[in-house]
Amino acid sequence: MRTPRPLPAAIAVVAVAAVAAVAVWRPWEGSADAAGGPPQITVSRSQCGQGWTDAKAGRQTFTLRNTGDAAAEVDLVEVGTDKVYGEVEGLGPNTSAPMDVQLGAGRYAFRCLIEDTDPITGPSVTLTGEAKSGPAAVAVTKNDMLPLVKQYEAAVASGVADLAARTDKLKADVDGGDLDAARADWLPAHLAYNSLGAAYDAFGDFADKIDGADGFHPLEKGLWHNASAGDLKPIADGLADAVHGLQADLPDEQVDPNDLGLRAHEIMENALQFELTGENDQGSGTTLNTALANLDGTARVLAILDPVLKPRYPDLPQVRKWEDRVRALLTAHQNTLVTQLDQSTREQLNGAVGELLEKLAPVAAICEVRRSS
Known part of the structure; x- marks a missing residue:
């Protein structure tokens, strides 16, 4: 019953929906440092969620890079439960954004929601370790x-x-x-x-x-x-x-x-x-x-x-x-x-x-x- 306030261009949001904190980042140009920087995750229709290497549990930051030609939303989900642990919205073509998450042992995958395209789920990655998962929420439809x-x-x-x-x-x-x-x-x-x-x-x-x-x-x-x-x-x-x-x-x-x-x-x-x-x-x-x-x-x-x-x-x-x-x-x-x-x-x-x-x-x-x- 109100005119929705438009989101500023290319806002990135990591949704920590189960606790009282929502962290906000703006996408930035550039790429991850090849000599030990955050893993660079590809976002596109053909390569959704590629690039997650050296997988481990615990606190970590990913660099999401939209290599496609359309804006995208990216979720990091737990396979099987569909819980959302991280979210970036409004990631424009040829831009990057960080996603900071806390992950426990389990199976996870990146989901790419690209304009005019059905949701695409990337390859699943299995994490091991003693770290506890951070906040997450089952997606609301x-x-x-x-x-x-x-x-x-x-x-x-x-x-x-x-x-x-x-x-x-x-x-x-x-x-x-x-x-x-x-x-x-x-x-x-x-x-x-x-x-x-x-x-x-x-x-x-x-x-x-x-x-x-x-x-x-x-x-x-x-x-x-x-x-x-x-x-x-x-x-x-x-x-x-x-x-x-x-x-x-x-x-x-x-x-x-x-x-x-x-x-x-x-x-x-x-x-x-x-x-x-x-x-x-x-x-x-x-x-x-x-x-x-x-x-x-x-x-x-x-x-x-x-x-x-x-x-x-x-x-x-x-x-x-x-x-x-x-x-x-x-x-x-x-x-x-x-x-x-x-x-x-x-x-x-x-x-x-x-x-x-x-x-x-x-x-x-x-x-x-x-x-x-």
Whole structure:
């Protein structure tokens, strides 16, 4: 429901999806040092995964060299389990990129995913030794994610219907000149929107019309700074119109399966940046309430992703632990201005959200759809 942000040209990512770290490299020109540098692995339609010599277990770096004429993605997989131990994306023709991995004893192979070509698996290599394997994740397929996307879309549609009812009530308050009622109804409507998890332009142009420069925020400012009903009427009317426009547009929108994993982290990232700092407060003093609604949105996404995450992410219980900790802190301080929190509470809250974000960081990598056949 957002326009995907394009990856920068030729980004190389080694996905360590089972722990809270994702390392990023950019491809570089050149080749491995022939006198003992990293093994140079060929990436092409005719020679996928060639060049792995002196195979051994442990920490090691490969140089992936695309000798073909099309961009490629390269995975290092365990033969038999299909676990992905390393990944490089956007490797352009005649470019190279390093892949750093930790491998235990077992059989491995490079898989080349080249544009307009079925996946190609190179020769398998057997490693021996006592070293333990590093993080890995079983590849998630589009078939794994599509039912979850449908659940998410249904949840969003239900949430937008509730939002429409609440913004209609808010509009009626303002149109009728009852600003006390409007102040009482503003927060439930605003929380209904923020619990949808509308992070990073999830709703396109509707996001600004509802909760950006237009919509809820100028309405909040006017309601808590003595604006007249006449001045607020066009804002409330525009807000309601935008919500109904979003509702009408939803059936025509499609969620990219990869966006669902991103959403889990980005919702709370937004909360940290805009709500826990008080930046978004326009007078109501309710940014901590909004952060709690953002946490609800995160929890909804995680619940939907649970079938994919549970068998792939050992730290998922830690996500639940820190989610509960953040929820307890935000619940205890609802309706409190951020600036009125004492230093100890602010440190506890910021620390808990930071830990939660760290545990959420691998979710996008784990849930990324990968071609394997």
